Amino acid sequence: MTGIVVATGQVSEDFFRDRSGGGCIEENRLFCPGWVIENADRYLGPTLEHLLLVGSAVIVGFGLAFWLAVLAHRHRWLSSPFLAATGILYTIPSISFFFLLLPLTGRGMLTAIIALTAFSLQIIFRNVATGLRNVPDSVRTAAVGMGLTGRQILWRIEIPLALPEIIAGLRIATVSTVALATLAVFANGGGLGGEIIVGSNITFKTGIIVAGSIAIVMAIAFDGLLLVAGKILSPWKRATP
Amino acid sequence: MTDTGDSEPLQADPGREDDRGRSGNERRASTVTYSEATKRYPGSDTDAVHELDLKIPAGEICVLVGPSGCGKTTAMRMVNRTVEITSGDIEIDGASVLDRDPAELRREIGYVIQQIGLFPHRTVAENIATVPGLLGWEKDRTYARVRELLRLTGLGEDLGDRYPGQLSGGQQQRVGVARALAVDPPLMLMDEPFGAIDPINRTRLQNEFLRLQATIGKTVLFVTHDIDEAIKMGDRIAVLREGGRLAQYSTPLELLAKPADDFVRDFVGSDRPLKRLSLIPMAGISLWQAPVVRAGETADSYRSRLESADLPYPLLVDGEDRVLGWLEPDALDGAPVPSVPASPADPVIEIDSTLRDGLSQLLESGVQFAPVIESDGRLAGVLSIEIISEFLSTGDGSPLQDTVSP
Ligand SMILES: Nc1ncnc2c1ncn2[C@@H]1O[C@H](COP(=O)(O)OP(=O)(O)OP(=O)(O)O)[C@@H](O)[C@H]1O
């Protein structure tokens, strides 16, 4: 392997393995498919890590946010403090959150997951709370008047009606967590961010494009899945545009 | 509640149409009694409803009417405890609502709210099945009941699978009523149930509900701010004034004939006489008798009938008593009765129209009197403007006590 264009010395020689030849690397083209095929395996680990980061952050974030929002909905006096708390989470720049946590939880995946969870929680909380609040009073009044208990109203009326809003929150949270999780690498949390950093330190760009594309595809896939799930779960929304 | 099984399927039995107001085993209806029932909302320094005393007999429609904000909705909602009573009491069939578990109480009372409040995420059928579901009805029974109600409320069974958002305003109102009727409750609370709807459909829904009520005979507490609707729907009307005070509680006729004070007089409006007329069917008043003649009869037969008649004009009818038209009294001097009238009978008023409709027809044709016919076309009598003005001048408003003489 001679004539390699760059190297800041941070990647091994092996990185530029390209048995398909064709001079793509030598000419430093923007995208070298041959190289991608050759090196596909190096993205498997980071991709799985990324999925783990996003999955656990969104699932835990949703679990917490949902109950907090329901609690705030049933006990109105809780909703102001909750909103303030999530508001603070919202204003902390996401990346600094990783660093804020470092002294507490150290470097590692846990730190990354905590930060990402806080991030998704705050988005989902707002949407669940808005969804519950937007249930028309007339619907609630009718439900009370027919003898539904508070719990029945919550589970049979309010949550189903808030579902489109809740799913919308999940979509935003998931897509942005996929993006944000690329920063987990700063907390040594793994994910696709590592490959992006590697790629940004060399002029050979194919690696960065691959890592970025995987993240984009992941975001689109999650978004699409949630979109479909939302449609299936709220057929009445489709019937009444 | 003394009733057996709280969900006897509703039977549309045309044979019982006219015993409205009766409560029996098949037609369960409650008596509702307000005793100094008062509501003051927290933070307010006046009562929204003040010491309301009201007794609603079983099987009747009692309308709460009054200007906006006078406390109608509040007064109604105290019954199912969706508004808690501040002081006083409300009893249903002698049992205080305060001793009941609110959710259980509410399931036994049909409730149609002002803004309909259908559940947008549930189909029409699922909406109607709400309370049966809460009471744990079996699937088959609920299904049969839903179908029955869809028919009864004129919605049609195929609408059951739609979502509320796919219905017109009028259809939504019907679903609201069907949902409230689901477990055949002995008491219905209806808060401006036909409010948000155009006048034509409102009239249709009102008529449909009255027809339905004639078979089901519920006790209905009905709120409206529209005095015409109150007069049309109510067996009794409670007029509330600002602050939830009862201004008058009486039958529609009494209310129109003898408003208790200036507030009621103003509220009822300056067209009270016309409103009274709209409550009286032609059959409820003594009509004039015309001297009836048939073609070929002699003038003598006319003269003998003139004795007992209320007007001098001979009315020509055919062999089956169907009205042909008016004759000139002079034309009968000596000659036999002709077969063709001198002037056609125009208008002819139908017996099932109201006095108001009759008056309107007289005025429109510019005549003083006109024949009234039975539904089979036979002559029933003659309506005149004089009958109407005499009816109105007897202030008590009960039509059958009117004496009509020429
Ligand atoms: N939940 C509430 N809290 C405080 N005040 C209330 C509440 N609901 C109603 N009120 C007040 O009580 C009074 C009666 O209200 P209510 O809704 O019973 O009137 P209404 O006769 O039904 O009026 P409308 O014809 O406009 O429906 C009004 O002055 C209203 O502002």
Ligand SMILES: [Mg+2]
């Ligand atoms: Mg009201």
